[in-house]
Amino acid sequence: MSRSGWIRLPALGSSVEPFALLLALYLPAAGNATSGRAIFEGKGACLACHAIGERGGSLGPELSKIGVIRSPEFLRLALVNPDAEIAPEYFTVVAVTKGGQTLRGIALNEDDLSIQIRDSDGNPRSFLKNDLKSLRRERRSVMPSYADRLTAAEIGDLVSYLRTLRGPPPKIGPRTRQPHHAYSSIEFLDRIGRDAEERPDTLITALEIPAGATVADLGSGTGYYTWRLARAVGPGGKVSAVDVQQAMLDRTAENC
Amino acid sequence: MTIRYVVALASLVAAAAWNLVGQGLPISSDRLLKAADEPGNWLMYSHTYNGWRFSNLNQITTANVKNLRVKWLFQGRHTEKFETTPLVVNGIMYLTRPENAIYALDAATGRQMWMYEYCNPPRTFNCCGRVNRGLAILGNTLFMNTLDMHVVAVDARSGHEIWKTEMYDYTEAGGYAAPGAPLVVKDKLIVGMAGGERGVSGFLDAYDTKTGQRLWRFHAIPQPGEPNFGTWAGDSWETGGVTTWNNGSYDPETNTLFWGTSNPWPDYNDDFRAGDNLYSCSVLALDPDTGKLKWFFQFTPHDLHDWDSTQIPILLDTQFRGDNRKALAWANRNGFYYLLDRTSGTFLTAKAFVKQTWAKGFDEGGRPELIPGNEPTPEGNDRVWPGVDGGANWMSHSYSPLTRLLYIFAREEHRMFSKNALPHPTTEPAANVIAAPTTMAQANAGAYDPAIGGAITRAVGTPQESWGKVIAVDPGTGNIKWEHRVLTPPWGGVMATAGNLVFGGTLEGMIFALNATTGERLWTFSSNGPVFASPISYTANGKQLISIPAGDLIVTFGLD
Numbered sequence: 001m002s003r004s005g006w007i008r009l010p011a012l013g014s015s016v017e018p019f020a021l022l023l024a025l026y027l028p029a030a031g032n033a034t035s036g037r038a039i040f041e042g043k044g045a046c047l048a049c050h051a052i053g054e055r056g057g058s059l060g061p062e063l064s065k066i067g068v069i070r071s072p073e074f075l076r077l078a079l080v081n082p083d084a085e086i087a088p089e090y091f092t093v094v095a096v097t098k099g100g101q102t103l104r105g106i107a108l109n110e111d112d113l114s115i116q117i118r119d120s121d122g123n124p125r126s127f128l129k130n131d132l133k134s135l136r137r138e139r140r141s142v143m144p145s146y147a148d149r150l151t152a153a154e155i156g157d158l159v160s161y162l163r164t165l166r167g168p169p170p171k172i173g174p175r176t177r178q179p180h181h182a183y184s185s186i187e188f189l190d191r192i193g194r195d196a197e198e199r200p201d202t203l204i205t206a207l208e209i210p211a212g213a214t215v216a217d218l219g220s221g222t223g224y225y226t227w228r229l230a231r232a233v234g235p236g237g238k239v240s241a242v243d244v245q246q247a248m249l250d251r252t253a254e255n256c
Numbered sequence: 257m258t259i260r261y262v263v264a265l266a267s268l269v270a271a272a273a274w275n276l277v278g279q280g281l282p283i284s285s286d287r288l289l290k291a292a293d294e295p296g297n298w299l300m301y302s303h304t305y306n307g308w309r310f311s312n313l314n315q316i317t318t319a320n321v322k323n324l325r326v327k328w329l330f331q332g333r334h335t336e337k338f339e340t341t342p343l344v345v346n347g348i349m350y351l352t353r354p355e356n357a358i359y360a361l362d363a364a365t366g367r368q369m370w371m372y373e374y375c376n377p378p379r380t381f382n383c384c385g386r387v388n389r390g391l392a393i394l395g396n397t398l399f400m401n402t403l404d405m406h407v408v409a410v411d412a413r414s415g416h417e418i419w420k421t422e423m424y425d426y427t428e429a430g431g432y433a434a435p436g437a438p439l440v441v442k443d444k445l446i447v448g449m450a451g452g453e454r455g456v457s458g459f460l461d462a463y464d465t466k467t468g469q470r471l472w473r474f475h476a477i478p479q480p481g482e483p484n485f486g487t488w489a490g491d492s493w494e495t496g497g498v499t500t501w502n503n504g505s506y507d508p509e510t511n512t513l514f515w516g517t518s519n520p521w522p523d524y525n526d527d528f529r530a531g532d533n534l535y536s537c538s539v540l541a542l543d544p545d546t547g548k549l550k551w552f553f554q555f556t557p558h559d560l561h562d563w564d565s566t567q568i569p570i571l572l573d574t575q576f577r578g579d580n581r582k583a584l585a586w587a588n589r590n591g592f593y594y595l596l597d598r599t600s601g602t603f604l605t606a607k608a609f610v611k612q613t614w615a616k617g618f619d620e621g622g623r624p625e626l627i628p629g630n631e632p633t634p635e636g637n638d639r640v641w642p643g644v645d646g647g648a649n650w651m652s653h654s655y656s657p658l659t660r661l662l663y664i665f666a667r668e669e670h671r672m673f674s675k676n677a678l679p680h681p682t683t684e685p686a687a688n689v690i691a692a693p694t695t696m697a698q699a700n701a702g703a704y705d706p707a708i709g710g711a712i713t714r715a716v717g718t719p720q721e722s723w724g725k726v727i728a729v730d731p732g733t734g735n736i737k738w739e740h741r742v743l744t745p746p747w748g749g750v751m752a753t754a755g756n757l758v759f760g761g762t763l764e765g766m767i768f769a770l771n772a773t774t775g776e777r778l779w780t781f782s783s784n785g786p787v788f789a790s791p792i793s794y795t796a797n798g799k800q801l802i803s804i805p806a807g808d809l810i811v812t813f814g815l816d
Contacts, residue, residue, distance in 0.1 A: 110743060110764070111743060111762065111764030111765070111766050111782065112742050112743050112762060112764065112766050112768075112780075113766060113780060113782065187378045187379070190379060
């Protein structure tokens with residue numbers, strides 16, 4: 001038998017209005033997202049290297065969910081100073097062939113014998129290291145800085161547009177609740193490898209939850225996120241886990 | 257079918273059975289002692305009790321290794337990678353496939369003969385993959401440890417289970433597991449266990465190979481009233497970790513079993529575990545008949561960096577400052593190569609084999625003199641070498657009695673260590689509120705795990721700051737004779753052969769052979785499966801083969 005229920009997780013009163021948090025997360029930053037989109041697709045030529053879904057180039061990161069995983073401050077910094085926070089997989093690779101040709105791009109793969117590169121035109125290339133005169137990585141991005149190419153207002157618009165990129169809406173189809181399947185679902189929700197698939201800590205860091213916040217974990221399952229949220233809100237905060245299956249709530253209490 | 261044909265067939269079957277029984281099985285304990293005399297077989301994890309992982313086969317040489325080619329593949333058809341060392345007995349290979357399956361294969365073709373599968377519960381608790389590292393054999397019986405803390409005995413001819421023993425409740429504390437290979441010593445099966453990241457209490461067990469009955473248990477954390485119990489503050493000993501998750505070595509001359517131990521728990525936060533935390537990060541020298549401790553040596557007292565000492569002990573005789581010593585050679589995860597006297601545990605010398613920042617030297621007894629500033633910090637400390645996975649890890653090193661060099665596939669890796677607030681293990685869960693990462697540096701440190709008092713630290717810096725290297729070390733001095741650098745820090749071990757070669761594989765799946773004298777790379781093969789295991793060599797139909805796991809494949813090479 002199942003019933004809806006609540007459990008209270010270790011936390012005390014909150015000093016932050018919960019809806020303020022939700023608003024902060026979902027309202028775009030100051031700037032005009034529509035203008036930002038025009039810049040992205042026009043003057044900024046961002047699509048030359050970045051894709052959103054199927055459209056665009058592949059030299060830079062795909063951006064269809066960038067609004068979820070990066071803060072406005074991070075996005076602004078990435079536009080003004082692309083070298084500041086650069087992941088090693090986007091370091092510039094400079095390969096010089098024995099024939100004297102120099103190629104720049106990003107590394108797609110590498111082992112001791114060969115390296116696979118996406119060159120600055122977006123083409124995948126592969127070289128045996130024996131055929132190269134030199135090979136080096138530079139800790140800078142192949143992306144140019146937009147500090148001099150766009151005005152501060154235009155960068156603000158672009159950031160606002162990027163913040164709207166939150167991935168495709170979830171597909172909602174006909175569905176029957178089957179609470180009696182709780183136990184098989186528990187195995188799935190607590191599966192080995194979920195951390196690697198979902199990177200929950202990256203997600204919670206990106207949510208920028210203030211200490212002391214109140215968070216509702218609706219459909220909390222086995223408490224996979226509940227406890228992580230509890231740590232994020234800290235001793236002054238509060239997390240409420242809600243689920244329709246008592247077995248899930250029981251598991252949440254065990255999973256701390 | 258004529259009667260004559262049936263008789264002929266029957267005698268063929270009889271001959272084959274005689275071959276199997278007469279020349280292959282059973283494996284006596286005496287044959288295990290003299291395993292080096294059977295170079296065509298691979299009878300235990302490290303090939304021989306001295307931990308050398310050296311093959312006396314010499315058909316494949318520096319001259320012809322360029323002609324090596326793939327003879328067969330075995331596909332694990334599993335999402336988890338192989339970390340196993342197969343055994344080979346007269347042309348039959350026995351190997352474990354994740355999670356806990358055993359396969360018997362024709363070693364000449366890779367064709368399956370039988371399969372046994374042990375079913376683990378859906379949720380088990382090994383820290384680092386649902387893996388298994390191999391088997392032991394005695395008589396006609398194979399032995400395997402399981403992720404849910406059982407030991408199983410399986411008939412090597414049929415794959416039928418003979419007995420099954422529970423070592424410990426795998427759900428206790430944060431979870432116990434047994435991913436390592438067991439070791440047969442005389443008539444006993446020596447079995448280690450894992451869980452150093454989960455607040456367990458470590459031990460090493462011996463079981464009766466016939467019945468599965470437990471004969472002794474050595475607690476790797478001293479129990480109340482035992483010597484060295486006082487090296488743990490308060491009640492931290494109850495959850496102090498100190499597991500025994502890899503394989504050991506055995507010296508028949510002194511009847512001593514050598515086994516390495518893991519880190520103390522919690523890994524990165526020592527607020528509740530002041531003291532040396534014996535016998536963590538140590539080598540134990542035990543009497544295999546009784547499980548009594550003869551001596552121990554602690555490489556890293558009061559470890560803060562998860563620098564397990566679970567490497568394979570290497571027993572060799574070497575010159576040290578003009579004297580012949582019965583030595584124990586140990587390239588430790590903490591970045592230092594150690595030479596001990598294996599009859600007494602006396603410290604002889606230590607020398608760094610990778611970049612290290614934490615010890616300025618050693619006192620006479622081998623205790624490191626610490627350099628401040630290497631502790632994990634709340635904001636993350638990225639000025640510590642070696643990294644959390646160490647200069648060496650569980651992968652096998654190899655010693656060649658021909659070159660008298662020790663081969664180590666070493667790791668130069670730049671990582672970040674962070675320390676987070678930790679609930680006292682005995683407080684009520686509701687009172688445990690733990691700060692999540694609040695800075696970019698902490699978030700970058702990787703998956704935050706309150707249970708170990710820090711983050712599971714990830715690589716930091718540029719790709720050029722981390723790499724791997726096969727090194728050839730003079731065991732008497734720790735001097736590096738040659739170095740062969742590879743792209744990334746490895747997770748595979750090495751094997752030296754009498755063909756003057758050193759085999760191994762990289763994380764990118766490049767399998768290689770080096771000249772054992774010079775380190776020159778003579779042959780490569782791109783398997784493109786990450787190598788998380790150590791090679792073996794054996795014969796099938798009289799021909800030398802090399803097998804090495806890569807991803808979920810076993811790749812076997814030979815000459816035409």
